[in-house]
Amino acid sequence: xxxVESGGDLIQPGGSLRLSCTAxxxxxxxxxxxxxxxxxxxxxxxxxxxxxxxTTYYADSVKGRFTISRDDSQNTLFLQLNGLRxxxxxxxxxxxxxxxxxKRHYAVDxxxxxxxxxxxx
Amino acid sequence: DIQMTQSPSSLSPSIGDRVTITCRASRNIDxxxxxxxxxxxxxxxxxxxxxxxxxxxxPSRFSGSGSGTDFxxxxxxxxxxxxxxxxxxxxxxxxxxxxxGPGTKVDIK
Numbered sequence: 433x434x435x436v437e438s439g440g441d442l443i444q445p446g447g448s449l450r451l452s453c454t455a456x457x458x459x460x461x462x463x464x465x466x467x468x469x470x471x472x473x474x475x476x477x478x479x480x481x482x483x484x485x486x487t488t489y490y491a492d493s494v495k496g497r498f499t500i501s502r503d504d505s506q507n508t509l510f511l512q513l514n515g516l517r518x519x520x521x522x523x524x525x526x527x528x529x530x531x532x533x534x535k536r537h538y539a540v541d542x543x544x545x546x547x548x549x550x551x552x553x
Numbered sequence: 554d555i556q557m558t559q560s561p562s563s564l565s566p567s568i569g570d571r572v573t574i575t576c577r578a579s580r581n582i583d584x585x586x587x588x589x590x591x592x593x594x595x596x597x598x599x600x601x602x603x604x605x606x607x608x609x610x611x612p613s614r615f616s617g618s619g620s621g622t623d624f625x626x627x628x629x630x631x632x633x634x635x636x637x638x639x640x641x642x643x644x645x646x647x648x649x650x651x652x653x654g655p656g657t658k659v660d661i662k
Contacts, residue, residue: 534602
């Protein structure tokens with residue numbers, strides 16, 4: 433079971449980026465999938481999640497700018513980041529829960545290694 | 554929105570010490586509370602879910618308790634590998650919000 437993120441980069445304010453998270457060992461459509469970010473030296477923040485049925489949720493801080501999606505054929509989760517701001521600078525982790533007891537409590541037992549987004553001119 | 558606080562923000566115990574970290578929610582979250590450990594440069598690791606259930610593979614020196622608004626993570630005898638930052642997370646208001654606490658850093662004395 434593994435999650436591998438990619439797509440992080442140095443980007444100018446106002447720019448766009450697409451992050452990818454490829455899963456192995458399980459199906460991304462079989463559980464909820466989400467993104468958690470961590471600004472440099474700061475704590476953790478849930479950014480977005482998508483359910484098996486496709487319903488999506490976003491933190492207020494990114495609503496209207498970020499879009500989460502999934503490609504079941506590629507077993508990959510995406511996060512489209514538009515209108516990037518300096519405050520979006522962070523490590524972005526892909527995250528999910530696989531066991532039913534953990535899913536019920538949104539207790540993340542599978543994390544990716546993270547991909548770094550830096551927003552700066 | 555539910556706000557989460559943790560205390561202390563940092564502590565410097567010695568090996569073998571009993572360590573207690575507190576997490577408080579701004580309103581009742583039942584037992585929808587998880588605890589994570591994060592080491593520098595690494596993704597967080599789940600320790601405790603549903604306030605008191607030990608995640609598979611986590612040493613038994615870690616335990617969690619509480620319900621409602623007040624929760625505790627206890628390390629019964631601190632080991633060298635336990636120096637890390639610990640976060641609580643509420644999931645009562647999921648999926649609209651899954652709030653983490655600000656973290657407690659356990660430093661080497």
